[in-house]
Amino acid sequence: MIYTKSPDEIIGMRNACRFAAEVRIAVGQSIRPGITTKELEDVAAKKIKSLGAKSAFLGYRGYPGILCVSVNEVVIHGIPSRQKLKEGDIVGIDVGVKYNGFFGDTAETFPVGKISQEAKKLLSVSEDALCNAIKSCIAGCRVGDISSAIQTTAEENGFSVVRDFVGHGIGRELHEDPQIPNYGSAGIGLRIPENSCLAIEVMLNQGDWHVKILEDDWTVETLDKKLSAHFEHTVLVKKDGCEILTK
Numbered sequence: 001m002i003y004t005k006s007p008d009e010i011i012g013m014r015n016a017c018r019f020a021a022e023v024r025i026a027v028g029q030s031i032r033p034g035i036t037t038k039e040l041e042d043v044a045a046k047k048i049k050s051l052g053a054k055s056a057f058l059g060y061r062g063y064p065g066i067l068c069v070s071v072n073e074v075v076i077h078g079i080p081s082r083q084k085l086k087e088g089d090i091v092g093i094d095v096g097v098k099y100n101g102f103f104g105d106t107a108e109t110f111p112v113g114k115i116s117q118e119a120k121k122l123l124s125v126s127e128d129a130l131c132n133a134i135k136s137c138i139a140g141c142r143v144g145d146i147s148s149a150i151q152t153t154a155e156e157n158g159f160s161v162v163r164d165f166v167g168h169g170i171g172r173e174l175h176e177d178p179q180i181p182n183y184g185s186a187g188i189g190l191r192i193p194e195n196s197c198l199a200i201e202v203m204l205n206q207g208d209w210h211v212k213i214l215e216d217d218w219t220v221e222t223l224d225k226k227l228s229a230h231f232e233h234t235v236l237v238k239k240d241g242c243e244i245l246t247k
């Protein structure tokens with residue numbers, strides 16, 4: 001069941017999502033070689049508190065962190081730790097906040113200092129894939145239109161799409177219907193109604209699409225240990241296109 005949002009709910013979503021974006025930006029500005037992923041979480045915790053919001057992740061299905069911080073071959077759900085970032089790494093920051101009953105969810109993968117040409121290409125293609133997915137999403141389109149935009153952009157550039165995790169509807173819950181895979185065919189799947197909110201998530205791998213979950217039950221890594229990038233925006237779907245709520 002895809003919940004469409006009332007005008008009041010849209011205002012609630014705009015607020016929660018703006019806060020999520022502010023946290024993502026604050027954490028992004030703190031990234032430098034030598035900082036630990038736990039210290040990045042502390043930046044997020046402080047910012048979330050100052051906004052009067054709550055982490056959407058802490059305690060979600062037992063998740064132990066406020067933030068997901070995913071370095072290099074970690075695709076998503078990296079748990080903040082004493083791991084230090086080093087020059088040349090890429091680091092995915094995924095932020096979820098709850099404010100006044102509504103959720104905002106956004107992710108960006110940042111370079112740490114100077115990174116390789118291949119890593120740069122992975123980041124820019126992943127960002128393009130998210131941009132193309134958002135452009136393909138207008139009221140009345142189908143889930144497959146969004147999925148296909150992501151997959152096509154990735155594969156045309158020699159990258160693969162993660163298949164075991166998906167984007168999702170969002171609103172009064174962090175995860176609502178529909179699921180939005182990173183692969184699929186245009187013209188197929190559920191229709192996206194006007195005034196629905198989606199968290200569109202792009203997860204691209206440099207190598208093969210296969211991933212595994214580590215012993216901690218959360219960390220998702222590429223099986224071949226090659227790099228992976230994650231970009232996510234929460235959007236409001238309208239007649240003439242999407243409003244990006246987590247810009």
Ligand code: MF3
Nearest residue numbers: 057060063068077094096105
């Ligand atoms: N941030 C993920 C998403 O984009 C969900 C994280 S689940 C958590 O949907 F448990 F790690 F919080």
Ligand code: CO
Nearest residue numbers: 094105106232
């Ligand atoms: Co997220």
Ligand code: CO
Nearest residue numbers: 105199201232
């Ligand atoms: Co999400």
